[in-house]
Amino acid sequence: MIQLSARNIINVLATDSPHCLQDLIQTAEKCRKKNVGDKVYLRGLIEFSNFCGCNCLYCGIRKDNHNLQRYRLDKKNIIQMAMLAFEKGYHSICLQSGESNNTADIDLLAEIVAEIKRLSMERDENSRGLGITLSVGELSYQQYKKLWDAGAHRYLLRIESSDPTLFKRIHPPAQHLESRLECLRALKDIGYQTGTGVMIGLPGQTAEHLYQDLVFFQDEDVDMLGMGPYIPHHAAPLSKVLDTQLDPYTTTLKMLALSRLLMHDINIVASTALQSINPDGLKMGLRAGANIVMPVLTPEDTRDYYYLYENKNYKRAETLIEEITACGFTPGLWQWGDPLHYKNRRN
Ligand code: 5AD
Numbered sequence: 001m002i003q004l005s006a007r008n009i010i011n012v013l014a015t016d017s018p019h020c021l022q023d024l025i026q027t028a029e030k031c032r033k034k035n036v037g038d039k040v041y042l043r044g045l046i047e048f049s050n051f052c053g054c055n056c057l058y059c060g061i062r063k064d065n066h067n068l069q070r071y072r073l074d075k076k077n078i079i080q081m082a083m084l085a086f087e088k089g090y091h092s093i094c095l096q097s098g099e100s101n102n103t104a105d106i107d108l109l110a111e112i113v114a115e116i117k118r119l120s121m122e123r124d125e126n127s128r129g130l131g132i133t134l135s136v137g138e139l140s141y142q143q144y145k146k147l148w149d150a151g152a153h154r155y156l157l158r159i160e161s162s163d164p165t166l167f168k169r170i171h172p173p174a175q176h177l178e179s180r181l182e183c184l185r186a187l188k189d190i191g192y193q194t195g196t197g198v199m200i201g202l203p204g205q206t207a208e209h210l211y212q213d214l215v216f217f218q219d220e221d222v223d224m225l226g227m228g229p230y231i232p233h234h235a236a237p238l239s240k241v242l243d244t245q246l247d248p249y250t251t252t253l254k255m256l257a258l259s260r261l262l263m264h265d266i267n268i269v270a271s272t273a274l275q276s277i278n279p280d281g282l283k284m285g286l287r288a289g290a291n292i293v294m295p296v297l298t299p300e301d302t303r304d305y306y307y308l309y310e311n312k313n314y315k316r317a318e319t320l321i322e323e324i325t326a327c328g329f330t331p332g333l334w335q336w337g338d339p340l341h342y343k344n345r346r347n
Helices: 006-014 018-036 075-087 103-123 141-150 164-170 177-190 207-219 248-262 272-277 281-287 317-326 340-346
Strands: 039-042 044-049 092-097 131-135 154-156 193-196 224-229 267-270 330-332
Touching: 006 207, 006 248, 018 248, 018 281, 039 317, 044 075, 075 092, 075 103, 092 103, 092 154, 103 131, 103 141, 141 177, 154 224, 164 177, 177 193, 207 248, 224 248, 224 272, 248 267, 248 272, 248 281, 267 281, 272 281, 281 317, 317 330
Parallel strands: 039 330, 044 092, 092 131, 131 154, 154 193, 193 224, 224 267
Antiparallel strands: none
């Protein structure tokens, strides 16, 4: 059992020792079983638009990537996909897109959320309908409230790095850590189950940075975490910066395990990026403590344009469910799978 002191955590994150990684994963695996059991909940991911107003230096769908074909799925299409997910037993979905705080876009999204909610509740009188997570970036308090009133109840907004200097290094000057923090606090204030996360293995990122990120997650008392390895994208300027110090794959596994050990009752995602960077990513991510998987439901003819990083690997939802079972976990179908932490902090 490792002692979770600052010094130990930093040492664990910095070492290359495979034994240390194994020990950590085994300890996290026990902690996960004891606190959240062996269920793995699904979030059907619908990437409904790749138009983006941001210029994050790492991201393939950044505004200045003019070589990318832009798309926006229409309302009917999105609602159909959501209802299909519901019928298959994926009782939570996540609607994700590039960032737009345009009033018309938010109004339309609120209509879509309300319609999905109405239809899914009609379909099954005894259920709460579909659980709806949103991940559409930084918006105003009123916009978050509008989407909440429409029926969304979870929100993912990654902080990317909680270190001000590193955050500045990977974002253009117009994007601010403080405003992201304000957004996270607004979301919690409204009542959302709130998730954040960071990328791991960024140029210039150290074990100390990641330790601070873990402290940040605890201080902000988050309900959900989505973290993944940083994977360079050729059209994004950060791909030209080559001073990576931490191995993105193994360090992500360590961050998942440490998060589980420090925050027993939150929901943690085994991200698509983790699954894309290593064929064992899903299995190892779940063993390290992740209890959420987000199968991509975006239609095949558009999903290639939601290209955040190179070699993004999509597995069919059915394949993911088989793999979850084969790894010894139980897919949590026909239920929302809310983070226990949310219930605990509200009681
Ligand atoms: N590598 C890994 N993750 C990335 N994201 C964006 N670009 C990359 C990349 N190159 C992640 C960010 C963002 C989420 C939607 O995708 O963390 O919040």
